[in-house]
Amino acid sequence: MTHDTSGRSPAPVFSAAPARSSPSIPDTVRAVILTAAASLVGAVAWSGDPLTLPFAFAFPTLWALSPSRIVAALVSGGYFLAASRGLPQGVANYYASDLWPGLLLWFTASLGFVAVHTALWTSRPGGKRAARYGLAALLMAVPPFGIVGWAHPLTAAGALLPGWGWFGLAATAAGLVTMTTRVWPAAAIVVGGVWLWSVASWTDPSPPKGWKGVDLELGQSLGRNVRLEQHHDLIATVRRSAGEGASIVVLPESALGFWTPTVERFWRDELRGVDITVIAGSVIVDARGYDNVMLAISAVRADILYRERMPVPVSMWQPWLAWSGQGGGARAHFFANPIVELGGRRIAPLICYEQLILWPVLQSMLHAPEVIVATGNGWWTTGTSIVGIQKASVMAWARLFGVPLVTAFNL
Known part of the structure; x- marks a missing residue:
C-alpha cells in the first residue's frame, strides 16, 4: 500500500461548481x-x-x-x-x-x-x-x-x-x-x-329604414380642398338619396371640409324644399386648435351633432402642443358625448380611429343607442387593410349588441 507524500490533495472526482449552461x-x-x-x-x-x-x-x-x-x-x-x-x-x-x-x-x-x-x-x-x-x-x-x-x-x-x-x-x-x-x-x-x-x-348589420350611408372615392381632396363644385356634387348625391326614399343621409368624415357660416348658408339654401337631414363630417377651427365633428344639417338648421372623443394620435391629436403653450392639433373630448340624439333617436357616433379601440364604442353602448353611425376618411389607407379592419370592428360591435349600423367612408 503506497501513500502520496507530495503534500497535494487528491483531485476531486466531481467538481463542486456547477457547469455553466448554454442557451437551450x-x-x-x-x-x-x-x-x-x-x-x-x-x-x-x-x-x-x-x-x-x-x-x-x-x-x-x-x-x-x-x-x-x-x-x-x-x-x-x-x-x-x-x-x-x-x-x-x-x-x-x-x-x-x-x-x-x-x-x-x-x-x-x-x-x-x-x-x-x-x-x-x-x-x-x-x-x-x-x-x-x-x-x-x-x-x-x-x-x-x-x-x-x-x-x-x-x-x-x-x-x-x-x-x-x-x-x-x-x-x-x-x-x-x-x-x-x-x-x-x-x-x-x-x-x-x-x-x-x-x-x-352570419348576416351583416343593416341601416334603419330611411337611413343611407354614402361612400365616396374622392381621395385626399375630401376635407383638404373642398371646392364649390364638390359641395354641389355632394348636394346632388344627397338629393338623389332623398329621391330613393332616404330621410337621413350620412356622408364621410371631413366631407364638408372647414365649417364656416358661408358653407352653412350654402347647404341650408340648397336643401330647401328637400325633406332630408344630412349627417356629415367637418372641421371647426379656432385659435387653440380644432374639433373633428359630425354635423346635422337640414334646410331649417345646422347643428354640431358630435365632437370626436379620440382623434388619431400624432397626426391629429397632439397634446404636447397644448402642454408647451402652442395652439393647434385636434382636441380629444375623451368621455364626452358618447350618445347624441337626432329626431328622437339615440345615436352612437364613431369617427375613424374610434372604431379601432374599445372604450368609445363600449361607453356609447352603455346608453343603449338605437343606431351606430360610423364614418371615416380613409384616403391615406390606400394599399392597406386599415379601413377594412375599421369596418369589420364596427360591424362586430353592431352585431353583438343588435344595433343597426350606418357607415360612410371616403377612399
Whole structure:
C-alpha cells in the first residue's frame, strides 16, 4: 500500500461548481415558433373580415405558453405589429414620405401593448396567470393604454355571439381568460364550434329604414380642398338619396371640409324644399386648435351633432402642443358625448380611429343607442387593410349588441 507524500490533495472526482449552461436550443426554437404563430394570428384575425376576428383567441394562449418574459414580449410584439401592419404605409401616404417615419410610429405604437403584456406575464400557471391576463386586457381597453389599444381580442365577441350584448361580452372575456389556463384546448374547441355556428348564420348589420350611408372615392381632396363644385356634387348625391326614399343621409368624415357660416348658408339654401337631414363630417377651427365633428344639417338648421372623443394620435391629436403653450392639433373630448340624439333617436357616433379601440364604442353602448353611425376618411389607407379592419370592428360591435349600423367612408 503506497501513500502520496507530495503534500497535494487528491483531485476531486466531481467538481463542486456547477457547469455553466448554454442557451437551450429547444427554448430558442420554441420562442421562434410562438412569435411566428402570434404574428400569423395577428395577420389573420385582423384581415378586414369580421368573421376572422375570433382567431385572436389564440393570442392569450401563445402569451401564456411563453417560457420567459422576453418571449412574452416577442409574442406580444409579433401579434400587435402584424395586426397593425398597414400603419407604415398609411403614414407614408398621409405625409407623402418614405416608410421610415411610418415604421418608427408603428414600433412606437406597439410599446404600450408590449409593455403591459410583458410586465403582467408570469411563469406561474393557474388563477394568477389568468387574472394577470384579464388585467392586461382591461388596461388595453381604457385610457391611457387604451388610446393605442388596437387589435383587442374582445372585439371578436360580436363575431362569436351576435345579439348577446353585454352577456356576450362577458362570456367572451371569460373565454379569453380561460385560454391562458391548462384547459385551453377544451376552450379552443368550444370557441371553434361557436365560431362555425356564427359563420353559418352570419348576416351583416343593416341601416334603419330611411337611413343611407354614402361612400365616396374622392381621395385626399375630401376635407383638404373642398371646392364649390364638390359641395354641389355632394348636394346632388344627397338629393338623389332623398329621391330613393332616404330621410337621413350620412356622408364621410371631413366631407364638408372647414365649417364656416358661408358653407352653412350654402347647404341650408340648397336643401330647401328637400325633406332630408344630412349627417356629415367637418372641421371647426379656432385659435387653440380644432374639433373633428359630425354635423346635422337640414334646410331649417345646422347643428354640431358630435365632437370626436379620440382623434388619431400624432397626426391629429397632439397634446404636447397644448402642454408647451402652442395652439393647434385636434382636441380629444375623451368621455364626452358618447350618445347624441337626432329626431328622437339615440345615436352612437364613431369617427375613424374610434372604431379601432374599445372604450368609445363600449361607453356609447352603455346608453343603449338605437343606431351606430360610423364614418371615416380613409384616403391615406390606400394599399392597406386599415379601413377594412375599421369596418369589420364596427360591424362586430353592431352585431353583438343588435344595433343597426350606418357607415360612410371616403377612399
